[in-house]
Amino acid sequence: MGRLVDRLLDFLTSEPLRIRSFLRLVLIALIALLIYHARVQHRFEGVFNAVLVVYALIAVTFLIVVLRGPDRWWYGWVSTAVDVAVVVVLCMASGPATIALYPIFFLLPISVAFLESPLTTGLLGLSASLGYLLAWAVYATQDQKMGDRIPALVYVQVGCLLWFTAAITAMSFTLARRQDRVRALLDVRRRLVAESMRADERSNRELSEQLHDGPLQNLLAARLDLDELRESPTAANFDRLDAALRETVSALRTTVSTLNPQVLEHVGLSAAVNELAQATEQRWGTPVHTELDEVGRPEAQTLIYRAARELLTNAYKHARATKLDITLRREKDSTVLRVADDGIGFDPAILDRRVAEGHIGLASLVVGVEATGGSMDFGRPPGGGSVVTVTVPDGLPADQLQTV
DSSP: OHHHHHHHHHHHHTSHHHHHHHHHHHHHHHHHHHHHHHTOOOTTHHHHHHHHHHHHHHHHHHHHHHHHOOOOTTHHHHHHHHHHHHHHHHHHHHOGGGGGGHHHHHHHHHHHHTTTOHHHHHHHHHHHHHHHHHHHHHHHHHOGGGTTOOOHHHHHHHHHHHHHHHHHHHHHHHHHHHHHHHHHHHHHHHHHHHHHHHHHHHHHHHHHHHHIIIIIHHHHHHHHHHHHHHHOOOHHHHHHHHHHHHHHHHHHHHHHHHHSOHHHHHHOHHHHHHHHHHHHHHHHOOOEEEEEOOOOOOTTHHHHHHHHHHHHHHHHHTSOOSOEEEEEEEETTEEEEEEEEOSSOOOGGGHHHHHHTTOOHHHHHHHHHHHTTOEEEEEOOTTSSEEEEEEEESOOOHHHHHHO
16 A cells, blocks of 8 residues: 555656646635635626636646646646636636635645746746735725725735745745756766766776786796796796796785775774775875774775775875875764875866766765765865865665665
8 A cells, every 4th residue: 555655656746747737626626615615696607607617627637638648848838827817717707796715716826836937936926916916906996885995904815925925936946956956966877877887898998907917917927937947947037936926916916905905804994094095105105194093894984995095096196295194083973084185176066077077986986975874075274285074974774885
């Protein structure tokens, strides 16, 4: 039963026009119920009832159309125009006898237009509110009992309509902003997936070249040394063979560590980051200062280690840093990694451009950290350089860990 309800809700909310169509039917039913209990005499009774019935039939037909789909871009505008036209005709056919019912009439176009756009909703709501006030002004001049004066209650009702307009417009603006954000995230995700596939190809190609130019060449040289050793088993030949094999083992260990740092499994995150800092300093000759608290083995230690490696690499390659600082500590229920450098600094606003250029390392890292409920904060200290703080909470579900 619960799954059926979820599927029904997903179906209705996947297209805004479906919700609007249901709201329209409910409001028509409320108008009919209110008029029935009010028991008032309309100026043109037959016209009023006929318009309401026809409007209900149109609303039902439109609901069937949008449920069957697909929606057209002009459906929303046409339905809103019909709502406005019906309100005008109902007001004209009702006359002054049912003027107290008009707020319900004017709620109709406002309530069903909020999914179009904030501007459309605001303009339509303002027009409906002023139209309601104008209708009272017209009937006040026709009713001698009113003495050309609009009752104070009408101004209160107009104020309520304006408030409702402001609330629905704000809701429409919020929905529009969220929709734009979702579109942007989906676009980034699409580019990340596409670039990730290309990055995998590049990574495989680089790994192949690294194995070919390093360990494989060393093994071929060792084989030649072995052949030479068979012919001339001297100490120099043994030393040369031993050096070639040691160099091969070292290169293979470096490659395996890059793919899957075993130190994470054996001694934990702090030791792994410390080893990474030492390797970075030896490889590039850039001093790396470390302040690493013992943080154990957090659930997302692989993600945090990848963040440290990516940030250190970016600091050297792109920020042209000459000094690096890396800290690792525990804060409440989170693990915090901080990497600072004295380079040219970094503007996080260029992430989208970097993805478009094919550099997805940092962008995918941000997505991974945010997927865990964590955050990546980019800062620029007064003295120059950049500071990146990665905060990852504890207690991550297994499915989240698999995705990051």
